[in-house]
Amino acid sequence: MDALLSEEMWLPANISWARLYASRPDGRLTPQPVHLTMSLACGLAFCLLRYLVETFLLFPLGRRWGLADAPKDAVRPVTPNKRLDAVFRLNRRPTVDQMSALAGELGWSDKSVANWFRRKRNQLKSSTLRKFVESAWFFLHYSCILVYGFAVLVGKDYFWDARYCWIGWPDQAMDADIYWYYMISLGYYWSAMYYIFTDVKHKDFAEMLIHHVVTVCLMSFSWCLNYVRIGALVVLIHDVVDPFMHLTKCLTYASSNTRLRDMMFVVFMVCWIVTRLTIYPFWVVYSAMFHSWAIIGPFRSWYMFNGCLLVLQVLHVIWFYFILRIALSVVTQDPNTKDSRSDSEMSAAEDGQDDKGDSQLKKRL
Structure with missing residues (x-):
């Protein structure tokens, strides 16, 4: 700790902590580490x-102004499922093969699993009002x-x-x-x-x-x-x-x-x-x-x-x-070029990937 706070670590050779934090005779402020507590209060x-x-x-x-208080494509909440919830926490957009494996494990159809993940993602979208x-x-x-x-x-x-x-x-x-x-x-x-x-x-x-x-x-x-x-x-x-x-x-x-x-x-x-x-x-x-x-x-x-x-x-x-x-x-005027900064992670771009995944799924059904 002494080495971490040493003058050699932070200051030039001819400067000391005492000089850096010395009070001024004119009464003007000199920055002190303790002042940072005020920033926490401001936070x-x-x-x-x-x-x-x-x-x-x-x-x-x-x-x-009439802004929507719910996501544009909001749906009713999905039925809780521990297995799918666990997968969702790790990967919100599993591949078609992964969804097929989950469908076989749960005894669901592939389409039901795909719809569950889509609706789950839609639940997390932020509203326009938000x-x-x-x-x-x-x-x-x-x-x-x-x-x-x-x-x-x-x-x-x-x-x-x-x-x-x-x-x-x-x-x-x-x-x-x-x-x-x-x-x-x-x-x-x-x-x-x-x-x-x-x-x-x-x-x-x-x-x-x-x-x-x-x-x-x-x-x-x-x-x-x-x-x-x-x-x-x-x-x-x-x-x-x-x-x-x-x-x-x-x-x-x-x-x-x-x-x-x-x-x-x-x-x-x-x-x-x-x-x-x-x-x-x-x-x-x-x-x-x-x-x-x-x-x-x-x-x-x-x-x-x-x-x-x-x-x-x-x-x-x-x-x-x-x-x-x-x-x-x-x-x-390319609608496929999205604002990758301002859109949320559950954005229309992601929906486009969902559509692509659904197309692949339909080919396999």
Whole structure:
């Protein structure tokens, strides 16, 4: 434990923990690890706030707009079956041969087993109302935090010149507005790590989980080492695209105005390219790797910090692949090109695979 918390592990040779966490004579804040407890409190507050907003605002609004409160192809619940339930937990779409084997084991027809799995999958689909409410919550949050972030950071010298993220480190104080921006943002990601297991399941679940874990680690890491300035820029840049993405989803679920939806998607795509594929790697990551090297020099935790930044960039590229697929479907009007990011795991694409499986089954009957 001593080695894990040693100054040699985390700090340059000429810097000590005492200097990093020393109180300032002017009374301004210096980041302290104990401050992170406030982010946990903010996370709990976000859980409560989300419950209240969804229950008393978004669900009633969605119902008033006539959004379906049940999946479009919902069916009556399947008859419980321990054997099929056990298989379903491992594989929601067994092959035709596997279903035939199960039919022989249970004394059912092949078609009955296939119908059981189809209906079981349909039970787990999320309703249009549920998807709208989730996206509307994200839109409200990211819109508010984006406005707050710009209001806080636009007057900082490091907002315009990233070298000031490192000049004067570690003797950098911060104002109360940055403290609260950081705690609120980190608190949101604590709540997101809980909700990712209860929200509509997406095909990029693993990528989203990695993103949330890396973000929490990166923000906590940067707070404890007083990398708050560069950390705040990372958070702000990531927040720019999210309101447009979730507004596009809300329009998809609640509006028949496809022109407006497509226009918002184009805005979202342009923002993604500008912020996450241009500004983030060529300004923020560049500064974290090269400006910091020149001003404070590399040390062990420097490599870990930059490694986390690069992991986020890899995720940006992966998600951009999904975005390009959606853009391709819009341009070509190809109904077979699905939004592999926004559709739930029980999506129409999966239904298409079911239809293919049913065709194979019919040939064998």
